[in-house]
Amino acid sequence: MSGVYEDSVALRQAIIDACLEMNASGVNQGVSGNISLRVTAGMLITPSGIAYDKMRPEMLVLVPLDGSPLAAGQMKPSSEWQFHRDILLAKPEAMAVVHAHPVFCTALAMNHQSIPACHYMVAAFGGDDVPVAGYALFGSAELSRQVVAALDGRSACLMANHGAVVTGDTLERALWRMTELETLAKGYVTSLSIGTPKILSSDEMQEVKQAFADYGLKTS
Numbered sequence: 001m002s003g004v005y006e007d008s009v010a011l012r013q014a015i016i017d018a019c020l021e022m023n024a025s026g027v028n029q030g031v032s033g034n035i036s037l038r039v040t041a042g043m044l045i046t047p048s049g050i051a052y053d054k055m056r057p058e059m060l061v062l063v064p065l066d067g068s069p070l071a072a073g074q075m076k077p078s079s080e081w082q083f084h085r086d087i088l089l090a091k092p093e094a095m096a097v098v099h100a101h102p103v104f105c106t107a108l109a110m111n112h113q114s115i116p117a118c119h120y121m122v123a124a125f126g127g128d129d130v131p132v133a134g135y136a137l138f139g140s141a142e143l144s145r146q147v148v149a150a151l152d153g154r155s156a157c158l159m160a161n162h163g164a165v166v167t168g169d170t171l172e173r174a175l176w177r178m179t180e181l182e183t184l185a186k187g188y189v190t191s192l193s194i195g196t197p198k199i200l201s202s203d204e205m206q207e208v209k210q211a212f213a214d215y216g217l218k219t220s
Contacts, residue, residue: 003095004039004040004095005038005039006040007039007041007062011037012057012058015035015037015044015171016052016055016056016057016060018035018171019052019055020052022175025179026102026182027100027102027178027179027182028101029101030051031049032101033098033099033100033101033163034046034078034084035098035099035171035174036078036084036085036096037096038065042062042063042064042065043062043065043084043085044060044061044062044063045060045077045081046061047059047075047077047078048075048076048078050075059075061081062074063081080099080138080143082140082143082144083099083165084097084099086145087147087148087151087165087167090148090152091151094155094168094169095169095170095171096168096169096170096174097165097166097174098165098168098174098175099163099164099165100163100164101162102181102182104182104185104189105158105185106162106164108185108189109159109160109161109162109163110160110161112135112160113132114129114158115129115185116128116197117129117199117200117201117204117205118184118188118191118199119184119200120200120208121184122184122200122205123208123209124155124180124212125154125155125156125177125181126153126154126155126156128205130154130156130157130184131150131158132160133146133147133149133150133151133159133165134146134150135160135162138162143162146159147159151167155167155168156181164181164182166181
């Protein structure tokens with residue numbers, strides 16, 4: 001069930017388990033990815049530079065969403081904490097943010113190539129394409145601005161010369177979206193290698209979105 005999470009040891013462990021799952025599934029490598037969850041006191045986010053198999057619940061960082069300073073005694077949050085915070089502020093419906101460097105998503109991001117409506121599942125991310133956020137230095141306020149803009153009306157975007165980010169109304173849905181996004185990217189890159197992908201029309205994509213609404217697959 002979606003909704004604001006309550007901070008707990010079990011929730012913190014769920015975030016760690018999600019990080020481990022990202023690496024096990026191949027959508028992330030090393031410690032390049034990060035995950036945040038909206039909680040009643042702000043957001044929980046993975047710490048900076050800690051291997052997932054060494055991460056412990058008490059290491060996760062509670063970051064206020066109102067701009068107030070971190071409580072003393074916490075570890076340093078992920079270098080990408082700012083765009084996690086700003087996404088949650090811009091998207092009240094989002095409870096989870098997942099960032100990773102999936103190989104095929106990143107390959108497209110290196111070329112500044114969005115994913116067009118080459119497959120109907122593109123609609124699962126809220127639009128007729130998956131856009132690319134403009135490049136800016138990792139961890140910067142400008143990167144945050146670019147990512148938030150690219151996610152307007154979308155639940156996923158690629159990040160130029162960087163990786164990808166997705167949102168979800170639950171942690172499980174956000175993880176699913178990251179896996180699905182990489183699957184789409186792989187399919188698109190493969191299709192480009194054998195010919196010219198045929199792009200679905202706006203009317204066809206609108207039909208998909210309506211079908212998803214009836215089916216129960218949220219795109220927000």
